[in-house]
Amino acid sequence: GENVEQHPSTLSVQEGDSAVIKCTYSDSASNYFPWYKQELGKRPQLIIDIRSNVGEKKDQRIAVTLNKTAKHFSLHITETQPEDSAVYFCAARNYGQNFVFGPGTRLSVLP
Amino acid sequence: ETGVTQSPTHLIKTRGQQVTLRCSSQSGHNTVSWYQQALGQGPQFIFQYYREEENGRGNFPPRFSGLQFPNYSSELNVNALELDDSALYLCASSFGQQETQYFGPGTRLLVL
Numbered sequence: 001g002e003n004v005e006q007h008p009s010t011l012s013v014q015e016g017d018s019a020v021i022k023c024t025y026s027d028s029a030s031n032y033f034p035w036y037k038q039e040l041g042k043r044p045q046l047i048i049d050i051r052s053n054v055g056e057k058k059d060q061r062i063a064v065t066l067n068k069t070a071k072h073f074s075l076h077i078t079e080t081q082p083e084d085s086a087v088y089f090c091a092a093r094n095y096g097q098n099f100v101f102g103p104g105t106r107l108s109v110l111p
Numbered sequence: 112e113t114g115v116t117q118s119p120t121h122l123i124k125t126r127g128q129q130v131t132l133r134c135s136s137q138s139g140h141n142t143v144s145w146y147q148q149a150l151g152q153g154p155q156f157i158f159q160y161y162r163e164e165e166n167g168r169g170n171f172p173p174r175f176s177g178l179q180f181p182n183y184s185s186e187l188n189v190n191a192l193e194l195d196d197s198a199l200y201l202c203a204s205s206f207g208q209q210e211t212q213y214f215g216p217g218t219r220l221l222v223l
Binding site: 032042045098100101104 | 115146152155159209211213216
């Protein structure tokens with residue numbers, strides 16, 4: 001079955017800097033890759049997603065890139081702000097299968 | 112915030128007891144998935160319900176069971192609770208089995 005790895009497990013950046021979180025997946029048939037942000041004590045919230053027919057997607061300060069050949073995808077946050085501090089989870093899904101989540105990255109944006 | 116709701120928000124049980132958790136899906140969504148999230152870990156898939164039928168199950172024992180009602184709300188039942196069952200239980204709803212999932216706020220279960 002699918003296995004998703006996520007790095008780094010913790011990430012600290014200065015406010016205004018960029019943050020990059022990387023995930024790798026094992027099932028080459030996976031075709032949908034969402035990213036969720038989870039603040040302390042709150043539900044995971046979808047922040048961006050990408051499908052396998054697209055290489056990159058951007059939404060304001062957030063972007064996701066997908067490399068199907070290497071089987072990895074990355075979340076890019078530019079101009080980080082303190083409210084970006086949270087745990088970020090990537091996930092992968094193959095059509096007909098269910099979501100497999102990475103272990104999470106704790107992002108701290110230092111003022 | 113999504114329209115997915117869960118009850119109760121918190122629950123304390125003792126080993127061996129049984130628990131029922133509830134989830135109301137977002138309006139228009141016909142699929143509910145359940146996840147267990149242990150502290151410091153990503154959500155682990157338990158099972159999914161689509162149009163009242165179980166549609167996929169993760170690596171969880173049969174004492175984890177569920178159902179979905181005609182209005183697409185869902186229940187997760189756990190029998191013979193163990194200490195390791197202590198976790199945040201999340202449900203997520205979607206329109207269709209393969210579409211984007213939106214999470215509820217979760218039920219935090221503590222087993223003593």
